[in-house]
Amino acid sequence: MNNLISIKSATLSEDIAQQLTNAIVQGHIPQGSKISEPELAKQYGISRGPLREAIVKLEGLGLVTRTANVGARVIQLNTQDMLDTFTMREALEGMAARLAATTMPADEINNLYALLDKHQAHLDANQDEHYVQQGGNDDFHLRIIHASGNAKLIRLLTEELYAVIRMYRRHTSDQRSDPRQALREHKAILDAIANHEGDLAELLMRRHISRASKLLEQAMHQAASAASR
Amino acid sequence: MNNLISIKSATLSEDIAQQLTNAIVQGHIPQGSKISEPELAKQYGISRGPLREAIVKLEGLGLVTRTANVGARVIQLNTQDMLDTFTMREALEGMAARLAATTMPADEINNLYALLDKHQAHLDANQDEHYVQQGGNDDFHLRIIHASGNAKLIRLLTEELYAVIRMYRRHTSDQRSDPRQALREHKAILDAIANHEGDLAELLMRRHISRASKLLEQAMHQAASAASR
DNA sequence: AAACAACAAATTGTCGACAATATAACTTGA
DNA sequence: TCAAGTTATATTGTCGACAATTTGTTGTTT
Numbered sequence: 064m065n066n067l068i069s070i071k072s073a074t075l076s077e078d079i080a081q082q083l084t085n086a087i088v089q090g091h092i093p094q095g096s097k098i099s100e101p102e103l104a105k106q107y108g109i110s111r112g113p114l115r116e117a118i119v120k121l122e123g124l125g126l127v128t129r130t131a132n133v134g135a136r137v138i139q140l141n142t143q144d145m146l147d148t149f150t151m152r153e154a155l156e157g158m159a160a161r162l163a164a165t166t167m168p169a170d171e172i173n174n175l176y177a178l179l180d181k182h183q184a185h186l187d188a189n190q191d192e193h194y195v196q197q198g199g200n201d202d203f204h205l206r207i208i209h210a211s212g213n214a215k216l217i218r219l220l221t222e223e224l225y226a227v228i229r230m231y232r233r234h235t236s237d238q239r240s241d242p243r244q245a246l247r248e249h250k251a252i253l254d255a256i257a258n259h260e261g262d263l264a265e266l267l268m269r270r271h272i273s274r275a276s277k278l279l280e281q282a283m284h285q286a287a288s289a290a291s292r
Numbered sequence: 293m294n295n296l297i298s299i300k301s302a303t304l305s306e307d308i309a310q311q312l313t314n315a316i317v318q319g320h321i322p323q324g325s326k327i328s329e330p331e332l333a334k335q336y337g338i339s340r341g342p343l344r345e346a347i348v349k350l351e352g353l354g355l356v357t358r359t360a361n362v363g364a365r366v367i368q369l370n371t372q373d374m375l376d377t378f379t380m381r382e383a384l385e386g387m388a389a390r391l392a393a394t395t396m397p398a399d400e401i402n403n404l405y406a407l408l409d410k411h412q413a414h415l416d417a418n419q420d421e422h423y424v425q426q427g428g429n430d431d432f433h434l435r436i437i438h439a440s441g442n443a444k445l446i447r448l449l450t451e452e453l454y455a456v457i458r459m460y461r462r463h464t465s466d467q468r469s470d471p472r473q474a475l476r477e478h479k480a481i482l483d484a485i486a487n488h489e490g491d492l493a494e495l496l497m498r499r500h501i502s503r504a505s506k507l508l509e510q511a512m513h514q515a516a517s518a519a520s521r
Numbered sequence: 522a523a524a525c526a527a528c529a530a531a532t533t534g535t536c537g538a539c540a541a542t543a544t545a546a547c548t549t550g551a
Numbered sequence: 552t553c554a555a556g557t558t559a560t561a562t563t564g565t566c567g568a569c570a571a572t573t574t575g576t577t578g579t580t581t
Contacts, residue, residue: 073360073361074360074361074563074564074565075564075565076348076564076565077360099532100532100533101531101532101533109565109566110565110566110567111533111566111567112341112564112565112566112567113564113565113566115345115533115534116344116345116348119305119345119348119349119352120348120352123348123349123352123353124352125444131302131303131306131533131534131572132302132303132532132533132534132571132572132573133532133533133572133573133574134532134533134573143443144443144444147442147443147444147445148444150387150391150442150444150445151384151387151442151444151445151448153387154383154384154386154387155380155383155384157383158379158380158382158383162379213376213379213380214372214373214376215354215373215376215377215379215380216376216379216380219380303533303534303535304534304535305534305535328562329562329563330561330562330563338535338536339535339536339537340536340537340563341534341535341536341537342534342535342536344563344564360542360563360564361541361542361543361562361563361564362542362543362544362562362563363543363562363563522581523580523581524579524580524581525578525579525580525581526577526578526579526580527576527577527578527579528575528576528577528578529574529575529576529577530573530574530575530576531572531573531574531575532571532572532573532574533570533571533572533573534569534570534571534572535568535569535570535571536567536568536569536570537566537567537568537569538565538566538567538568539564539565539566539567540563540564540565540566541562541563541564541565542561542562542563542564543560543561543562543563544559544560544561544562545558545559545560545561546557546558546559546560547556547557547558547559548555548556548557548558549554549555549556549557550553550554550555550556551552551553551554551555
Protein backbone atom coordinates (compact mmCIF):
# COMPACT_ATOMS: atom_id res chain seq x y z
CA MET A 64 0.00 0.00 0.00
CA ASN A 65 2.04 2.89 -1.29
CA ASN A 66 -0.06 5.43 0.56
CA LEU A 67 1.86 8.54 -0.48
CA ILE A 68 2.92 9.70 -3.87
CA SER A 69 6.53 8.70 -4.01
CA ILE A 70 8.71 11.77 -4.45
CA LYS A 71 11.49 10.87 -6.84
CA SER A 72 14.78 11.16 -5.05
CA ALA A 73 18.26 9.85 -5.52
CA THR A 74 18.02 7.21 -2.85
CA LEU A 75 15.28 5.12 -1.29
CA SER A 76 16.47 5.97 2.18
CA GLU A 77 15.95 9.70 1.62
CA ASP A 78 12.53 9.13 0.12
CA ILE A 79 11.38 7.06 3.04
CA ALA A 80 12.82 9.47 5.57
CA GLN A 81 10.88 12.29 3.93
CA GLN A 82 7.66 10.31 3.74
CA LEU A 83 7.96 9.11 7.31
CA THR A 84 8.62 12.65 8.49
CA ASN A 85 5.46 13.87 6.76
CA ALA A 86 3.45 10.94 8.04
CA ILE A 87 4.51 11.63 11.60
CA VAL A 88 4.11 15.41 11.46
CA GLN A 89 0.65 15.06 9.95
CA GLY A 90 -0.36 12.41 12.42
CA HIS A 91 -0.84 9.55 9.97
CA ILE A 92 1.46 7.66 12.26
CA PRO A 93 0.11 8.49 15.72
CA GLN A 94 2.34 9.83 18.45
CA GLY A 95 3.73 7.29 20.85
CA SER A 96 3.09 4.45 18.44
CA LYS A 97 5.71 1.83 17.78
CA ILE A 98 7.55 1.76 14.47
CA SER A 99 7.46 -1.82 13.21
CA GLU A 100 10.22 -2.36 10.71
CA PRO A 101 8.72 -5.40 8.96
CA GLU A 102 5.32 -3.75 8.72
CA LEU A 103 6.59 -0.44 7.36
CA ALA A 104 8.94 -2.17 4.94
CA LYS A 105 6.01 -4.10 3.53
CA GLN A 106 3.84 -0.98 3.36
CA TYR A 107 6.37 1.00 1.39
CA GLY A 108 7.52 -1.99 -0.58
CA ILE A 109 11.17 -1.76 0.36
CA SER A 110 13.61 -3.81 2.37
CA ARG A 111 14.56 -3.08 5.94
CA GLY A 112 18.00 -1.73 5.08
CA PRO A 113 17.13 1.73 3.77
CA LEU A 114 14.19 1.86 6.16
CA ARG A 115 16.51 1.52 9.12
CA GLU A 116 18.74 4.28 7.79
CA ALA A 117 15.68 6.48 7.51
CA ILE A 118 14.73 5.70 11.10
CA VAL A 119 18.22 6.63 12.29
CA LYS A 120 17.76 9.92 10.48
CA LEU A 121 14.40 10.51 12.15
CA GLU A 122 16.01 9.85 15.50
CA GLY A 123 18.43 12.65 14.73
CA LEU A 124 15.50 14.93 13.97
CA GLY A 125 13.99 14.05 17.33
CA LEU A 126 10.84 12.62 15.78
CA VAL A 127 11.36 9.12 17.14
CA THR A 128 13.23 7.59 20.04
CA ARG A 129 15.07 4.34 19.64
CA THR A 130 15.98 1.67 22.16
CA ALA A 131 18.49 -1.02 21.32
CA ASN A 132 16.91 -4.39 20.56
CA VAL A 133 13.49 -2.96 21.21
CA GLY A 134 12.81 -0.54 18.40
CA ALA A 135 11.66 2.96 17.60
CA ARG A 136 8.68 4.89 18.88
CA VAL A 137 7.17 8.10 17.63
CA ILE A 138 7.72 10.82 20.21
CA GLN A 139 4.91 11.62 22.58
CA LEU A 140 4.08 15.30 22.54
CA ASN A 141 3.88 16.89 25.95
CA THR A 142 3.87 20.37 27.35
CA GLN A 143 7.33 20.28 28.87
CA ASP A 144 9.05 19.22 25.65
CA MET A 145 7.09 21.84 23.75
CA LEU A 146 8.24 24.56 26.13
CA ASP A 147 11.81 23.31 25.94
CA THR A 148 11.72 23.31 22.17
CA PHE A 149 10.24 26.77 21.95
CA THR A 150 12.83 28.12 24.38
CA MET A 151 15.51 26.90 22.03
CA ARG A 152 13.65 28.36 19.13
CA GLU A 153 13.45 31.65 20.99
CA ALA A 154 17.20 31.77 21.39
CA LEU A 155 17.94 30.72 17.83
CA GLU A 156 15.38 32.77 15.96
CA GLY A 157 16.16 35.72 18.17
CA MET A 158 19.73 35.45 17.00
CA ALA A 159 18.56 35.03 13.41
CA ALA A 160 16.56 38.27 13.66
CA ARG A 161 19.57 40.05 15.12
CA LEU A 162 21.76 38.89 12.26
CA ALA A 163 19.13 39.67 9.67
CA ALA A 164 19.07 43.26 10.91
CA THR A 165 22.55 43.74 9.51
CA THR A 166 22.55 41.38 6.53
CA MET A 167 19.10 41.49 4.97
CA PRO A 168 19.27 43.31 1.61
CA ALA A 169 16.93 46.22 0.98
CA ASP A 170 14.93 44.48 -1.72
CA GLU A 171 14.24 41.48 0.46
CA ILE A 172 13.05 43.83 3.18
CA ASN A 173 10.64 45.33 0.68
CA ASN A 174 9.49 41.87 -0.33
CA LEU A 175 8.71 41.07 3.27
CA TYR A 176 6.80 44.32 3.72
CA ALA A 177 4.79 43.35 0.66
CA LEU A 178 4.15 39.94 2.19
CA LEU A 179 2.87 41.49 5.39
CA ASP A 180 0.67 43.87 3.38
CA LYS A 181 -0.84 40.87 1.69
CA HIS A 182 -1.53 39.27 5.04
CA GLN A 183 -3.11 42.50 6.20
CA ALA A 184 -5.35 42.56 3.14
CA HIS A 185 -6.40 38.98 3.75
CA LEU A 186 -7.34 39.80 7.31
CA ASP A 187 -9.16 43.03 6.42
CA ALA A 188 -11.25 41.10 3.94
CA ASN A 189 -11.89 38.59 6.70
CA GLN A 190 -11.00 35.83 4.32
CA ASP A 191 -8.61 32.99 4.72
CA GLU A 192 -7.60 33.66 8.27
CA HIS A 193 -6.23 30.17 8.35
CA TYR A 194 -3.85 30.93 5.50
CA VAL A 195 -2.28 33.84 7.33
CA GLN A 196 -2.02 31.78 10.47
CA GLN A 197 -0.31 28.77 9.00
CA GLY A 198 1.54 29.22 5.75
CA GLY A 199 1.99 32.95 6.07
CA ASN A 200 3.40 32.75 9.54
CA ASP A 201 5.97 30.17 8.52
CA ASP A 202 6.85 32.15 5.43
CA PHE A 203 7.77 35.21 7.44
CA HIS A 204 9.85 33.32 9.96
CA LEU A 205 11.64 31.21 7.36
CA ARG A 206 12.64 34.21 5.32
CA ILE A 207 14.13 35.96 8.31
CA ILE A 208 16.01 32.82 9.18
CA HIS A 209 17.42 32.60 5.70
CA ALA A 210 18.33 36.27 5.77
CA SER A 211 20.56 35.60 8.77
CA GLY A 212 23.14 34.25 6.36
CA ASN A 213 24.28 31.73 8.95
CA ALA A 214 24.27 28.38 7.16
CA LYS A 215 24.46 26.31 10.32
CA LEU A 216 21.64 28.22 11.94
CA ILE A 217 19.51 27.87 8.82
CA ARG A 218 20.05 24.14 8.66
CA LEU A 219 19.32 23.59 12.33
CA LEU A 220 16.14 25.64 12.36
CA THR A 221 14.65 24.69 9.02
CA GLU A 222 15.75 21.08 8.67
CA GLU A 223 15.88 19.85 12.22
CA LEU A 224 13.70 21.90 14.53
CA TYR A 225 10.83 22.89 12.31
CA ALA A 226 9.52 19.35 11.86
CA VAL A 227 8.83 19.10 15.57
CA ILE A 228 7.52 22.65 15.75
CA ARG A 229 5.06 22.04 12.95
CA MET A 230 4.01 18.87 14.72
CA TYR A 231 3.15 20.77 17.87
CA ARG A 232 1.20 23.39 15.99
CA ARG A 233 -0.73 20.86 13.95
CA HIS A 234 -1.71 18.70 16.87
CA THR A 235 -2.97 21.56 18.97
CA SER A 236 -5.54 23.44 16.98
CA ASP A 237 -4.44 26.82 18.23
CA GLN A 238 -7.60 28.79 17.74
CA ARG A 239 -6.50 31.00 20.56
CA SER A 240 -3.92 32.75 18.47
CA ASP A 241 -4.89 36.21 17.29
CA PRO A 242 -3.64 36.64 13.71
CA ARG A 243 -3.94 40.40 13.91
CA GLN A 244 -1.74 40.58 16.98
CA ALA A 245 0.78 38.28 15.34
CA LEU A 246 0.79 40.46 12.27
CA ARG A 247 1.45 43.55 14.36
CA GLU A 248 4.38 41.79 15.97
CA HIS A 249 5.72 40.70 12.61
CA LYS A 250 5.56 44.27 11.43
CA ALA A 251 7.42 45.54 14.48
CA ILE A 252 10.14 42.94 13.96
CA LEU A 253 10.51 43.86 10.33
CA ASP A 254 10.68 47.55 11.21
CA ALA A 255 13.54 46.84 13.57
CA ILE A 256 15.34 44.85 10.89
CA ALA A 257 14.78 47.60 8.32
CA ASN A 258 16.30 50.11 10.76
CA HIS A 259 19.26 47.79 11.37
CA GLU A 260 18.44 47.63 15.07
CA GLY A 261 19.72 44.17 15.86
CA ASP A 262 19.14 44.37 19.59
CA LEU A 263 15.55 45.38 19.14
CA ALA A 264 14.87 42.84 16.42
CA GLU A 265 16.14 40.07 18.68
CA LEU A 266 14.11 41.29 21.63
CA LEU A 267 10.90 41.53 19.62
CA MET A 268 11.40 38.15 17.96
CA ARG A 269 11.94 36.55 21.33
CA ARG A 270 8.81 38.10 22.75
CA HIS A 271 6.86 37.06 19.71
CA ILE A 272 7.91 33.44 20.02
CA SER A 273 7.52 33.44 23.77
CA ARG A 274 3.97 34.65 23.37
CA ALA A 275 3.20 31.95 20.81
CA SER A 276 4.66 29.40 23.19
CA LYS A 277 2.40 30.55 26.04
CA LEU A 278 -0.65 30.33 23.82
CA LEU A 279 0.29 26.83 22.77
CA GLU A 280 0.79 25.87 26.38
CA GLN A 281 -2.70 27.04 27.27
CA ALA A 282 -4.15 25.18 24.32
CA MET A 283 -2.37 21.99 25.33
CA HIS A 284 -3.49 22.22 28.92
CA GLN A 285 -7.02 22.82 27.80
CA ALA A 286 -6.85 19.84 25.46
CA ALA A 287 -5.39 17.68 28.20
CA SER A 288 -8.08 18.54 30.72
CA ALA A 289 -10.76 18.04 28.08
CA ALA A 290 -9.37 14.61 27.31
CA SER A 291 -9.38 13.56 30.94
CA ARG A 292 -12.96 14.65 31.42
CA MET B 293 43.22 -3.36 12.70
CA ASN B 294 41.00 -2.63 15.66
CA ASN B 295 42.80 0.58 16.43
CA LEU B 296 40.62 1.69 19.32
CA ILE B 297 39.58 -0.13 22.41
CA SER B 298 36.07 -1.21 21.58
CA ILE B 299 33.67 0.28 24.07
CA LYS B 300 31.09 -2.33 24.90
CA SER B 301 27.72 -1.10 23.84
CA ALA B 302 24.37 -2.61 23.06
CA THR B 303 24.72 -2.32 19.32
CA LEU B 304 27.55 -2.34 16.82
CA SER B 305 26.18 0.70 15.08
CA GLU B 306 26.42 2.81 18.23
CA ASP B 307 29.92 1.59 18.94
CA ILE B 308 31.12 2.48 15.49
CA ALA B 309 29.40 5.85 15.54
CA GLN B 310 31.17 6.65 18.80
CA GLN B 311 34.55 5.46 17.57
CA LEU B 312 34.22 7.28 14.28
CA THR B 313 33.24 10.46 16.10
CA ASN B 314 36.34 10.24 18.26
CA ALA B 315 38.54 9.41 15.30
CA ILE B 316 37.29 12.43 13.40
CA VAL B 317 37.39 14.87 16.30
CA GLN B 318 40.93 13.80 17.16
CA GLY B 319 42.04 13.94 13.58
CA HIS B 320 42.85 10.26 13.11
CA ILE B 321 40.62 10.52 10.11
CA PRO B 322 41.77 13.76 8.48
CA GLN B 323 39.33 16.49 7.55
CA GLY B 324 38.09 16.47 4.01
CA SER B 325 39.04 12.84 3.55
CA LYS B 326 36.67 10.37 1.97
CA ILE B 327 34.97 7.73 4.05
CA SER B 328 35.38 4.42 2.27
CA GLU B 329 32.76 1.98 3.45
CA PRO B 330 34.55 -1.23 2.42
CA GLU B 331 37.82 -0.03 3.91
CA LEU B 332 36.34 1.04 7.24
CA ALA B 333 34.23 -2.08 7.48
CA LYS B 334 37.36 -4.19 7.11
CA GLN B 335 39.28 -2.05 9.61
CA TYR B 336 36.65 -2.41 12.30
CA GLY B 337 35.83 -5.98 11.36
CA ILE B 338 32.13 -5.39 10.78
CA SER B 339 29.80 -5.45 7.84
CA ARG B 340 28.67 -2.39 5.94
CA GLY B 341 25.16 -2.41 7.39
CA PRO B 342 25.79 -1.00 10.85
CA LEU B 343 28.63 1.09 9.45
CA ARG B 344 26.24 2.87 7.13
CA GLU B 345 23.85 3.55 9.99
CA ALA B 346 26.73 5.06 11.92
CA ILE B 347 27.60 7.29 8.97
CA VAL B 348 24.01 8.49 8.74
CA LYS B 349 24.26 9.39 12.40
CA LEU B 350 27.51 11.29 11.84
CA GLU B 351 25.84 13.20 9.06
CA GLY B 352 23.21 14.29 11.56
CA LEU B 353 26.00 15.49 13.85
CA GLY B 354 27.44 17.53 11.01
CA LEU B 355 30.75 15.66 11.11
CA VAL B 356 30.48 14.30 7.57
CA THR B 357 28.62 15.30 4.45
CA ARG B 358 27.07 12.67 2.23
CA THR B 359 26.28 12.72 -1.46
CA ALA B 360 24.04 10.08 -2.98
CA ASN B 361 25.92 7.40 -4.89
CA VAL B 362 29.20 9.11 -4.15
CA GLY B 363 29.77 8.68 -0.45
CA ALA B 364 30.65 10.51 2.72
CA ARG B 365 33.40 13.01 3.39
CA VAL B 366 34.71 14.35 6.66
CA ILE B 367 33.84 18.02 6.92
CA GLN B 368 36.49 20.55 6.01
CA LEU B 369 37.03 23.03 8.80
CA ASN B 370 36.97 26.65 7.72
CA THR B 371 36.66 30.01 9.38
CA GLN B 372 33.15 30.81 8.19
CA ASP B 373 31.65 27.57 9.47
CA MET B 374 33.46 28.04 12.75
CA LEU B 375 32.01 31.51 13.16
CA ASP B 376 28.55 30.27 12.23
CA THR B 377 28.78 27.45 14.74
CA PHE B 378 29.98 29.71 17.53
CA THR B 379 27.22 32.20 16.82
CA MET B 380 24.72 29.42 17.37
CA ARG B 381 26.56 28.37 20.46
CA GLU B 382 26.45 31.94 21.69
CA ALA B 383 22.67 32.04 21.36
CA LEU B 384 22.15 28.63 22.93
CA GLU B 385 24.60 28.79 25.81
CA GLY B 386 23.52 32.33 26.50
CA MET B 387 20.02 31.00 26.95
CA ALA B 388 21.35 28.13 29.07
CA ALA B 389 23.07 30.60 31.38
CA ARG B 390 19.88 32.63 31.64
CA LEU B 391 17.89 29.55 32.59
CA ALA B 392 20.55 28.34 35.00
CA ALA B 393 20.29 31.64 36.86
CA THR B 394 16.82 30.64 38.00
CA THR B 395 17.11 26.86 38.23
CA MET B 396 20.59 26.04 39.48
CA PRO B 397 20.39 24.73 43.05
CA ALA B 398 22.53 26.35 45.73
CA ASP B 399 24.76 23.35 46.33
CA GLU B 400 25.59 23.04 42.65
CA ILE B 401 26.50 26.72 42.63
CA ASN B 402 28.88 26.03 45.49
CA ASN B 403 30.33 23.09 43.62
CA LEU B 404 31.03 25.32 40.67
CA TYR B 405 32.68 27.94 42.86
CA ALA B 406 34.87 25.18 44.23
CA LEU B 407 35.71 24.11 40.69
CA LEU B 408 36.75 27.63 39.79
CA ASP B 409 38.84 27.87 42.95
CA LYS B 410 40.63 24.73 41.87
CA HIS B 411 41.32 26.24 38.50
CA GLN B 412 42.62 29.36 40.20
CA ALA B 413 44.95 27.27 42.33
CA HIS B 414 46.25 25.44 39.30
CA LEU B 415 46.99 28.71 37.58
CA ASP B 416 48.60 30.32 40.63
CA ALA B 417 50.92 27.36 40.90
CA ASN B 418 51.64 27.82 37.22
CA GLN B 419 51.10 24.17 36.73
CA ASP B 420 48.95 22.38 34.29
CA GLU B 421 47.69 25.36 32.39
CA HIS B 422 46.61 23.01 29.71
CA TYR B 423 44.27 21.22 32.04
CA VAL B 424 42.42 24.36 32.95
CA GLN B 425 42.22 25.38 29.34
CA GLN B 426 40.78 22.18 27.99
CA GLY B 427 39.04 19.90 30.42
CA GLY B 428 38.27 22.53 32.98
CA ASN B 429 36.77 24.91 30.48
CA ASP B 430 34.43 22.26 29.14
CA ASP B 431 33.50 21.18 32.64
CA PHE B 432 32.29 24.63 33.56
CA HIS B 433 30.29 25.10 30.40
CA LEU B 434 28.76 21.64 30.49
CA ARG B 435 27.60 22.01 34.05
CA ILE B 436 25.86 25.28 33.31
CA ILE B 437 24.21 23.71 30.31
CA HIS B 438 22.95 20.86 32.42
CA ALA B 439 21.75 23.26 35.08
CA SER B 440 19.48 24.88 32.51
CA GLY B 441 17.10 21.99 33.00
CA ASN B 442 16.07 22.17 29.36
CA ALA B 443 16.41 18.62 28.06
CA LYS B 444 16.26 19.61 24.40
CA LEU B 445 18.87 22.29 24.85
CA ILE B 446 21.13 19.90 26.74
CA ARG B 447 20.90 17.27 24.04
CA LEU B 448 21.54 19.70 21.22
CA LEU B 449 24.53 21.33 22.85
CA THR B 450 26.22 18.33 24.41
CA GLU B 451 25.44 15.59 21.92
CA GLU B 452 25.28 17.42 18.63
CA LEU B 453 27.19 20.67 18.71
CA TYR B 454 30.07 19.90 21.02
CA ALA B 455 31.66 17.33 18.74
CA VAL B 456 32.24 19.97 16.10
CA ILE B 457 33.26 22.58 18.67
CA ARG B 458 35.87 20.28 20.16
CA MET B 459 37.08 19.58 16.66
CA TYR B 460 37.67 23.25 16.02
CA ARG B 461 39.48 23.74 19.30
CA ARG B 462 41.67 20.72 18.83
CA HIS B 463 42.71 21.52 15.30
CA THR B 464 43.67 25.06 16.08
CA SER B 465 46.16 25.03 18.88
CA ASP B 466 44.74 28.09 20.53
CA GLN B 467 47.75 29.29 22.43
CA ARG B 468 46.39 32.76 22.19
CA SER B 469 43.73 32.15 24.80
CA ASP B 470 44.47 33.61 28.20
CA PRO B 471 43.34 31.14 30.86
CA ARG B 472 43.33 33.81 33.54
CA GLN B 473 41.02 36.04 31.56
CA ALA B 474 38.76 33.08 30.84
CA LEU B 475 38.68 32.24 34.52
CA ARG B 476 37.70 35.80 35.41
CA GLU B 477 34.87 35.61 32.94
CA HIS B 478 33.72 32.28 34.30
CA LYS B 479 33.66 33.76 37.75
CA ALA B 480 31.59 36.73 36.61
CA ILE B 481 29.10 34.42 34.92
CA LEU B 482 28.78 32.28 38.00
CA ASP B 483 28.30 35.37 40.17
CA ALA B 484 25.43 36.45 37.96
CA ILE B 485 23.88 32.98 38.20
CA ALA B 486 24.31 32.92 41.97
CA ASN B 487 22.51 36.26 42.16
CA HIS B 488 19.74 34.97 39.93
CA GLU B 489 20.42 37.67 37.39
CA GLY B 490 19.39 35.89 34.22
CA ASP B 491 19.82 38.87 31.91
CA LEU B 492 23.34 39.47 33.09
CA ALA B 493 24.30 35.82 33.03
CA GLU B 494 23.17 35.56 29.43
CA LEU B 495 25.00 38.72 28.44
CA LEU B 496 28.25 37.64 30.06
CA MET B 497 28.08 34.14 28.63
CA ARG B 498 27.54 35.55 25.18
CA ARG B 499 30.48 37.89 25.50
CA HIS B 500 32.62 35.08 26.82
CA ILE B 501 31.85 32.84 23.86
CA SER B 502 32.09 35.67 21.38
CA ARG B 503 35.54 36.44 22.69
CA ALA B 504 36.63 32.82 22.38
CA SER B 505 35.30 32.81 18.86
CA LYS B 506 37.34 35.85 17.89
CA LEU B 507 40.49 34.30 19.32
CA LEU B 508 39.86 31.13 17.37
CA GLU B 509 39.31 33.16 14.23
CA GLN B 510 42.66 34.87 14.64
CA ALA B 511 44.36 31.55 15.26
CA MET B 512 42.79 30.06 12.14
CA HIS B 513 43.77 32.98 9.98
CA GLN B 514 47.27 32.81 11.29
CA ALA B 515 47.43 29.09 10.63
CA ALA B 516 46.04 29.59 7.14
CA SER B 517 48.54 32.25 6.20
CA ALA B 518 51.36 30.18 7.67
CA ALA B 519 50.27 27.20 5.58
CA SER B 520 50.22 29.19 2.36
CA ARG B 521 53.67 30.55 3.00
C1' DA C 522 -4.74 -17.29 42.53
C1' DA C 523 -0.21 -15.40 42.06
C1' DA C 524 4.50 -15.76 41.05
C1' DC C 525 8.02 -17.78 38.80
C1' DA C 526 10.33 -20.59 35.14
C1' DA C 527 10.62 -22.48 30.67
C1' DC C 528 9.39 -22.21 26.16
C1' DA C 529 7.66 -20.10 21.68
C1' DA C 530 6.99 -16.34 18.57
C1' DA C 531 8.18 -12.15 16.77
C1' DT C 532 11.29 -8.30 16.21
C1' DT C 533 15.65 -6.18 15.94
C1' DG C 534 20.69 -6.45 14.69
C1' DT C 535 24.04 -8.18 11.49
C1' DC C 536 25.82 -10.27 7.49
C1' DG C 537 27.08 -11.44 2.63
C1' DA C 538 25.62 -11.01 -2.14
C1' DC C 539 23.64 -8.60 -6.04
C1' DA C 540 22.18 -4.27 -8.64
C1' DA C 541 22.87 0.51 -9.82
C1' DT C 542 25.75 4.34 -10.13
C1' DA C 543 29.99 6.88 -10.38
C1' DT C 544 34.93 7.12 -11.08
C1' DA C 545 39.05 5.69 -13.53
C1' DA C 546 41.38 3.81 -17.44
C1' DC C 547 41.61 3.12 -22.08
C1' DT C 548 40.70 3.75 -26.95
C1' DT C 549 39.65 6.33 -30.91
C1' DG C 550 39.32 10.31 -33.76
C1' DA C 551 40.43 14.96 -34.98
C1' DT D 552 48.49 16.17 -28.26
C1' DC D 553 44.07 16.74 -26.69
C1' DA D 554 39.08 15.76 -26.55
C1' DA D 555 35.44 12.92 -26.50
C1' DG D 556 33.47 8.48 -26.25
C1' DT D 557 33.71 3.78 -24.42
C1' DT D 558 34.86 0.25 -21.52
C1' DA D 559 36.35 -1.47 -17.01
C1' DT D 560 36.70 -1.11 -12.17
C1' DA D 561 35.32 0.17 -7.77
C1' DT D 562 31.96 2.03 -4.62
C1' DT D 563 27.48 2.88 -3.09
C1' DG D 564 22.52 1.36 -2.64
C1' DT D 565 19.42 -2.43 -1.89
C1' DC D 566 17.95 -6.93 -0.87
C1' DG D 567 16.96 -11.41 1.48
C1' DA D 568 18.55 -14.53 5.05
C1' DC D 569 20.48 -15.69 9.50
C1' DA D 570 21.70 -14.63 14.50
C1' DA D 571 20.63 -12.42 18.85
C1' DT D 572 17.46 -10.40 21.86
C1' DT D 573 13.10 -9.26 23.61
C1' DT D 574 8.28 -10.10 24.38
C1' DG D 575 4.31 -12.99 24.99
C1' DT D 576 2.56 -17.52 26.32
C1' DT D 577 2.18 -21.65 28.67
C1' DG D 578 2.87 -24.54 32.43
C1' DT D 579 4.33 -25.48 37.02
C1' DT D 580 4.78 -24.66 41.90
C1' DT D 581 3.63 -22.65 46.28
